[in-house]
Amino acid sequence: MLTDKGAIRVNSPYDKKMYVRINLKNIISSSVCLLIGVGGLIASIVFGAISGEWDGFIIGGCAIITALSVFLLTVVLVSIKKGVGLNKRAQADMFLEYMHVSEYSGDEKVSEERVYYNSLLKSVETKEYFLAYINKIIAHPIFKADLTKEEINTVRKLLNLEQNDDGEVPVGSGKGAVMLSDDENLREIIISPNKKTYESAGDSEEQ
Numbered sequence: 001m002l003t004d005k006g007a008i009r010v011n012s013p014y015d016k017k018m019y020v021r022i023n024l025k026n027i028i029s030s031s032v033c034l035l036i037g038v039g040g041l042i043a044s045i046v047f048g049a050i051s052g053e054w055d056g057f058i059i060g061g062c063a064i065i066t067a068l069s070v071f072l073l074t075v076v077l078v079s080i081k082k083g084v085g086l087n088k089r090a091q092a093d094m095f096l097e098y099m100h101v102s103e104y105s106g107d108e109k110v111s112e113e114r115v116y117y118n119s120l121l122k123s124v125e126t127k128e129y130f131l132a133y134i135n136k137i138i139a140h141p142i143f144k145a146d147l148t149k150e151e152i153n154t155v156r157k158l159l160n161l162e163q164n165d166d167g168e169v170p171v172g173s174g175k176g177a178v179m180l181s182d183d184e185n186l187r188e189i190i191i192s193p194n195k196k197t198y199e200s201a202g203d204s205e206e207q
Contacts, residue, residue: 001146006152007093007100012129012143019080021126021141022144030073037066092142094158099132101140115140123159130155 014020020027040062048054065144086105093100102112121133130142144152 004092005093005095007095007152008147010092010094010142010147010155012090012092012141014083014086014141016080016084018129019083021129022141023076023080023167025071026076029176030069030076033065034069034073037062037064037069041066053195079142090141092140094142094155099140099158108173117160118157120159123155123161125159130159130161132159 001009024121041059044055044059048059070178088103088105088110089105091102097118098114098116100112100114107182115132115134117132121135121136123133124139128144130144131139133139137144142155147155
């Protein structure tokens with residue numbers, strides 16, 4: 001939806017799918033290390049049983065890798081479960097050069113910040129979300145379900161997501177964002193049709 005200041009407003013629930021997507025790299029890396037550790041342990045034990053020669057250094061190393069992997073994976077999964085239980089959501093008002101993000105726990109606002117698109121580390125699109133990463137760990141979700149097709153295309157431009165030759169955005173692809181304050185087509189899309197105003201970096205202009 002468009003606000004009276006000409007911004008696209010998006011309410012994004014912090015659900016389980018979103019938490020899993022944000023922590024996906026940690027889940028995958030921990031799982032891979034766990035498989036390596038367990039596989040190494042099994043191979044070392046089988047080799048020792050067959051040959052009668054036991055390499056305590058390799059077995060100990062694999063045991064440490066396994067234990068650390070289990071610990072890290074448990075931390076990630078517990079944090080996801082805890083996060084879902086907080087009933088959090090984010091509200092993003094997306095202007096031409098930045099978005100104003102407010103986070104709520106229930107009905108209580110717990111934080112807010114202004115994020116400039118050109119300061120983002122990267123942007124990613126999934127089937128359900130846009131994810132705007134401000135660093136390697138923290139990403140602001142932008143839920144796509146309540147957006148119109150035109151608003152989704154506008155958000156893609158704001159986040160500078162890549163398009164292929166057919167104008168479609170490959171799901172999961174993205175790159176660092178840039179300023180779009182001079183994009184006239186974008187300006188016409190994001191302007192409120194009622195008041196004909198938009199806000200850029202804290203300033204407003206009348207059309």
